[in-house]
Amino acid sequence: MKYFLRKIGFFLLTLWAVVTLNFLIPRLQPGDPAELMVQKLAGKNAQLNLAQVRAMRAMLGTPHGSLWSQYWEYMGHLAHGDFGISYTYFPYKVTDVIGQGLWWTLVLVACTQILSFVIGVMLGAYAAWRRNSRFDSIVTLGSTFVGTLQPFWIALLLLYVFAYSLGWFPTSGGYSQSTPGWNLGFVYDAVSHAFLPAVALMIVTPIGWILGMRNTMIMNLGEDYIRLAKAKGLPDRTVALRYAARNALLPSVTGFALALGGLLGGAILVETAFDYPGLGRLMGEAVANKDYPLLQTLMLLTTTGVLIANLIADLLYGVLDPRARRAER
Amino acid sequence: MTTSGFTPAGAPDQAKNIEVDPEGTAKEASTERPESWYSVIWSSKKARVGVITVGIFILVAVFAPLIAPHDPTDSSFTPLMGPSGTNWLGTTTNGQDVASQLVYGTRVSLIVGLFGGLIATVIALVVGMISGYAEGTWLDDVLTFVTNVALVIPVLPLIITLVAYSSTRGVTLIIFVIAITSWAGAARAKRAQIITLRNRDFVTAAKFSGEGTLRIVFREIMPNMTSLVAASFVGAATGAIGAEAGLAVLGLGDNNQVSWGTMLYQSNAQGAIAQGLFIWVFAPGLLLAILITAMCFVNFGVDLLSNPHLRED
Numbered sequence: 343m344k345y346f347l348r349k350i351g352f353f354l355l356t357l358w359a360v361v362t363l364n365f366l367i368p369r370l371q372p373g374d375p376a377e378l379m380v381q382k383l384a385g386k387n388a389q390l391n392l393a394q395v396r397a398m399r400a401m402l403g404t405p406h407g408s409l410w411s412q413y414w415e416y417m418g419h420l421a422h423g424d425f426g427i428s429y430t431y432f433p434y435k436v437t438d439v440i441g442q443g444l445w446w447t448l449v450l451v452a453c454t455q456i457l458s459f460v461i462g463v464m465l466g467a468y469a470a471w472r473r474n475s476r477f478d479s480i481v482t483l484g485s486t487f488v489g490t491l492q493p494f495w496i497a498l499l500l501l502y503v504f505a506y507s508l509g510w511f512p513t514s515g516g517y518s519q520s521t522p523g524w525n526l527g528f529v530y531d532a533v534s535h536a537f538l539p540a541v542a543l544m545i546v547t548p549i550g551w552i553l554g555m556r557n558t559m560i561m562n563l564g565e566d567y568i569r570l571a572k573a574k575g576l577p578d579r580t581v582a583l584r585y586a587a588r589n590a591l592l593p594s595v596t597g598f599a600l601a602l603g604g605l606l607g608g609a610i611l612v613e614t615a616f617d618y619p620g621l622g623r624l625m626g627e628a629v630a631n632k633d634y635p636l637l638q639t640l641m642l643l644t645t646t647g648v649l650i651a652n653l654i655a656d657l658l659y660g661v662l663d664p665r666a667r668r669a670e671r
Numbered sequence: 672m673t674t675s676g677f678t679p680a681g682a683p684d685q686a687k688n689i690e691v692d693p694e695g696t697a698k699e700a701s702t703e704r705p706e707s708w709y710s711v712i713w714s715s716k717k718a719r720v721g722v723i724t725v726g727i728f729i730l731v732a733v734f735a736p737l738i739a740p741h742d743p744t745d746s747s748f749t750p751l752m753g754p755s756g757t758n759w760l761g762t763t764t765n766g767q768d769v770a771s772q773l774v775y776g777t778r779v780s781l782i783v784g785l786f787g788g789l790i791a792t793v794i795a796l797v798v799g800m801i802s803g804y805a806e807g808t809w810l811d812d813v814l815t816f817v818t819n820v821a822l823v824i825p826v827l828p829l830i831i832t833l834v835a836y837s838s839t840r841g842v843t844l845i846i847f848v849i850a851i852t853s854w855a856g857a858a859r860a861k862r863a864q865i866i867t868l869r870n871r872d873f874v875t876a877a878k879f880s881g882e883g884t885l886r887i888v889f890r891e892i893m894p895n896m897t898s899l900v901a902a903s904f905v906g907a908a909t910g911a912i913g914a915e916a917g918l919a920v921l922g923l924g925d926n927n928q929v930s931w932g933t934m935l936y937q938s939n940a941q942g943a944i945a946q947g948l949f950i951w952v953f954a955p956g957l958l959l960a961i962l963i964t965a966m967c968f969v970n971f972g973v974d975l976l977s978n979p980h981l982r983e984d
Binding site: 352355356359360363364367368370483486487489490491492494495498499501502506513600602603604606607610611614615625626628629630632634637638640641644645648649652 | 835920921939945952
């Protein structure tokens, strides 16, 4: 029980740390978002009008007052789910804008992540079982090289070959003319748009699983219980799958959650290349337009998502492997 | 074969065994003395390829002005040209020479890798070693908590947010931001390592002889971790190079510098693919991949130093 309480405690503390960090980052920098916004609307060289700035500040809800009062105000807003107004999609609320993009990213990331986990773990386990074979060295060397490719670059390569040269897939966006809805035409349209971004993510993400699984599996294969299983004359397949792979899979559960963070990074770049209407593209837009409320909320949302995934993985790990509950001091 | 990193004296019956000094430079080495650090690295084919490739990149970066045919920012060429005698790899939409940009881009990647890796490694060392040495105390709890927080926060969104707020986007800022966001994994590894080293006899001896904690940690224990530190430096440098490219691709790079990342950004922003300028789009990404792969290969070699089991097969 103590294990679970500690994990929940860590989650809450981390969440608080992230929220506070998110509050502090903009305030560590000089400059005033309201001034920037007025400057942007008025043109680069226009004189700043103080009344305009004040009006903008009121409209955007940009904070003023002491750091402490700002902090409490900020926490209060968060507690009410109030994340401010997007500069880019003015006058829409940040939450509405994100709500639009969330599903695109969620479906794309969930599908590719699960698929690549399954593929990666299977390849890694097989490579470890056939250690030092040709298959093993091809998989290890190949994934080392492929893992170094930039997701953005892979996306451009796929775009060049399959969208521009061959014309098999659309070049950008998440759907074409048809209006979103649950009908066959739209689903087909959306899938054809999502295909290349998914492939781009699928090329990079299994790599971590392959190498991680291979390493833990090799370590497990040297343990006594494997030797015992072999000595008992159990068939290879049983030893490999029921004994070694099953135990090697456990560390990947927590790895799975941690990898989400890296995957989001990749998704940002891939979505930018394909102009895919998900959170990644929103982040790119937020950066380009200095849309700070949107940027901050995206950062908070993605981080919280990873933290929650991490907590679930930790709790699950504690249930699946009793050693974990005892091993930690 | 015995290890060289962890037992400096080696087995007594092996007269050929040579000492490795704290900096990791062997005093003497030849092919008959496989324990010296560079012959261990050199013995691995992968690591050899990696070392040579990285070496070539370093030479290109250092001698960029001599190698590059033109000034990378000179936009006086005919735009949108394919490869030709003057422009070996064609020109950009702005009429800049792609080959020269590639050559100069090497510099940014290597500088970011060198300093980003260095700073991240120093942070990881300090945090990991203090935390591990003070295991079980409140200091360890605090440092472990900070490390764990840094470990779970997704790095790229955080880096993007940090850089997006700053008005100046020089290479220095990018290096700094990358370094302070990417030390956590290495710090955890070092904490684990120091816990295993902390209770060895030579540490106990140092304690009894009255040496201070800092001195024990950094003078007595750290030299035994040279190969781990080297591995984490190469790892951090690799990560920093990738992160710089990712930032630049989103338009957050240093726009006064030509880097492979900014080349990717420019080529994408200006529709190079639609115009069929594929060298401009694909060469920077390919060079990035080659450099990063080479650094991973170097790390294979460094791993051989710290883990002699890997050497046997």
